[in-house]
Amino acid sequence: MKEAGEGKFCPFCKTKLVYEYYQYSHIGKFKCPNCNYGDNKIYKYAYNIDLNKRCFDVDGITYSIPGNNIYTIYNHLAVLAVCSLYNIDTEIVLKSFKDFSLNNGRSEEMLIKDCKSIINLAKNPTGANVSIRMLNENEDAKDLLFVLNDNIADGKDVSWIWDINFDKLNNVNRIITSGTRAYDIAIRIKVAGFDEDKIFPFLDIESALEKLYETSNTKYIIANYTALQPTRTALKRFNNQ
Ligand SMILES: [Zn+2]
Known part of the structure; x- marks a missing residue:
């Protein structure tokens, strides 16, 4: 709360x-x-939710989904509820959920330089906090990259970053920051108590990625609105170098 x-x-x-x-x-x-x-x-109720196995039950049927976080469960449950109102066959829903792939930077999983890398959009404190919750639910040693822009579409006011909960990060070794407000987000993370010697701000994304992939830890990448697609493109370019 x-x-x-x-x-x-x-x-x-x-x-x-x-x-x-x-x-x-x-x-x-x-x-x-x-x-x-x-x-x-309650119209549709999801139970036996297993984030590790990526599945949940509704009305006695187990649905497999492509994501392992709580908001993916909510999104799929909403889709399932709408499908039931239109009498769409359960088999079609089962297959669609199973085959659905996210490739738009919303909890998108990529393999970059043989490192598991998960990129997620966060344009407000809620999205950022859910991303951090996902990161904290993973016990692996991790590095975090946070890309923060303040273009017109993002809003020039980045004070929302002070509502992000960076207090207890689970097994995060280093944090790299980038974007036009790389230094603002770096300061925010420092004030939350993260060791400043392990925070590396870079205005340009290429230098940020060089630093990020110095280790083989799992990578979590959070990017705000206008930062998301340039970051995805830079990741792919970096992977092909
Ligand atoms: Zn009331």
């Missing part, structure tokens, strides 16, 4: 919502104690 918490208050009567459990942002099981907003009948 220390996160940005954009779903703290009832949109109808402004009363503080009461959460039975909480996942991220406004996602969880909540109810307004004043007007009962949120007290909805």
Whole structure:
């Protein structure tokens, strides 16, 4: 509940919502104690969620999915709910989920210089915190690259980075930063208590990637809106050098 918490208050009567459990942002099981907003009948319920095996059950059927994080489960459950309203055959849903590949920088997994590399878009504190949660759920030794731009499409104000929770990073050895605001995000991470000798800011992405791939650790790459596609392109170019 220390996160940005954009779903703290009832949109109808402004009363503080009461959460039975909480996942991220406004996602969880909540109810307004004043007007009962949120007290909805469950339409589709996912259970036996296994992030390692990348599957979950709904109505007695196991669905395999391409991602291993909680928001991928929510996204697929939403798709499944819509498909059921349109009477789309379960076999089609099963096959579509299994064959679905993400190649747009949304939890995209790449092999760069033989290193497992996961790139994820984060354009607000919620997205960044979910990315960090994914990183923390992986026990491997890791390096993190955070690419932060402040172009018009990103918003010139990057103060949202102060709502990212960098406090307890699990087995992160080094952090490389890049983008037009490489130094701002580096300072943010330093203030969170990460060893400053292990933070390496670079304005240009090529130098950042050179530094990032000096080790064979698993790589997590977080990039904001206009940083995402240039970072993906630079990664592919770097891999082919
Ligand atoms: Zn209410």
